[in-house]
Amino acid sequence: MCRWLAYAGAPVLLDDVLYKPDHSLIDQSLHSKLGVETTNGDGFGVGWYGANGDAEPGVVRDIGPAWNNRNLREIAAHVRSPLFFAHVRASTGTAVQQTNCHPFRHGRWLWMHNGAITDFHRLRRDLCMAVDPALFASIEGSTDSEVMFYLAVTFGLDQDVPGAVARMAGFVERLGKEHGVESPLQMTVAVSDGERLWAFRYSTQGRSRSLFYSSRADEIRQLHPNLAFLRLSDTTRLVVSEPLGDLPGAWNELPESSYIICPTGEGEADYFPFWPESP
Template identity: 70%
Template sequence: MCRWLAYRGTPVLLDTILYRPAHSLIDQSLHAKFGVETTNGDGFGVGWYSEHIDTPALLREVGPAWSNRNLRELADHVRSPLFFAHIRASTGTAVQQSNCHPFRHGRWMFMHNGAVAGFPRLRRDLMMLVDPALYADIEGTTDSEVMFYLSLTFGLDRDPPAAVAAMAGVVEQVGHAHGVEFPLQMTLAVTDGERLWAFRYSSAQESRSLFYSSRVEALRRLHPDVAFLRDLSEDSRLIVSEPLGDLPGAWNEVPENSWGVVQPGTDELHRFTPAPP
């Protein structure tokens, strides 16, 4: 499987979150605690939004994150209010740049941890459900990218939670038709550059780990000595595959079968149910 993080809030240097925490994503690439694999070295990716530019920039490489000099250099100089970072442990598809997360289409970014069970058997049927106008934009061979393009097909632009629910419903429907008992395992994040949605679901009701950070105001009260927290806005949030450290009160588990949105104003958390279109 994989590890990922998504951040939205006060613009920060990528280094602040990618490298500095005690159990940073870079540390997790070698020493994951909650993942199926301890090591996540089959490529990595970072995507971020800059001021006045609608489409995100991407850096994706096939080597491990822990030794990549370009990522280290970039993290010291890029500041962003919204970014994704992902370290990959392949579930069977090739280790190649086009298979590294995050994936991008227009202003949208998408990343995933998990798998479509029996994907080689399901792939053709799932690919045939992708909107023909989008099909030519698929570059890689992963189940994750197909999930993204199915979500786009089912209306990600209009209603992201409904589109992801339709995607999950179709994956389960096709999987069951091929005799796969538990077709889907996913924690995923998607963003349009303004809002950030996260989902936790699995057909077997045993989803991979996912956490979100507590509100900054509460963290300041708990930890007035942590300098980093003084510069963050009240609506800054992190969503992570596993906590970046052991700061008491900092992390909350996303409930099983849930989706949430981090956005200007009030964040939301709801129950997630697949619903094939």
């Protein structure tokens, strides 16, 4: 499986979040505590929206491990963003190649995933046939994660993010069960249009991979008045596969079968129940 984080809030250097915390995503690429694998070294990627409001995000991906990549360190020290994704990959069977590294981008959208479609090799043709023909040529890699993304775009991501992801999940489960796959879907997913961040936690079995969101920075300061919390705005939110440290009160587990919405500006993050729908 993989480890990922998503940040939404006041613009910060990527370095402040990717490298500086005690159990940063870079540390997790070598020493994951909650993942299926301890090491996540089959590639990495970062995707970010510019602080000046550019509609289309930038993306950098590579097949090497994140822990010793000098280019990632250079980028993180100079890029400042109000909303960004970062992902370290542990392949579930598809090739280690740049086009299989997350996050994936389509227009203004970013998408990343931890989990798997069970028996993807058996379902792949039928899944791909359901992608809008106008989008099919945009699929560059061979992962289930990218196919899930383009299914969500096909099912109306532009109009209704939770609904499109629910229809994607419902389609995967229906198709899987038609092929005799007992538990077709395992996912934690992050998706953004540059203005809001959505994160989903769901699995057919009801035993999903770990996912956490941060408490408000002002709440953490009240609990720990002697600590400066990354110079973050009060409404900043991080959503992570596993906490970036063990500060009491800083991290909350996202409930099973739910999703969270985080705005980049003013406004509260909130979470809601998530269930697959028939497309």
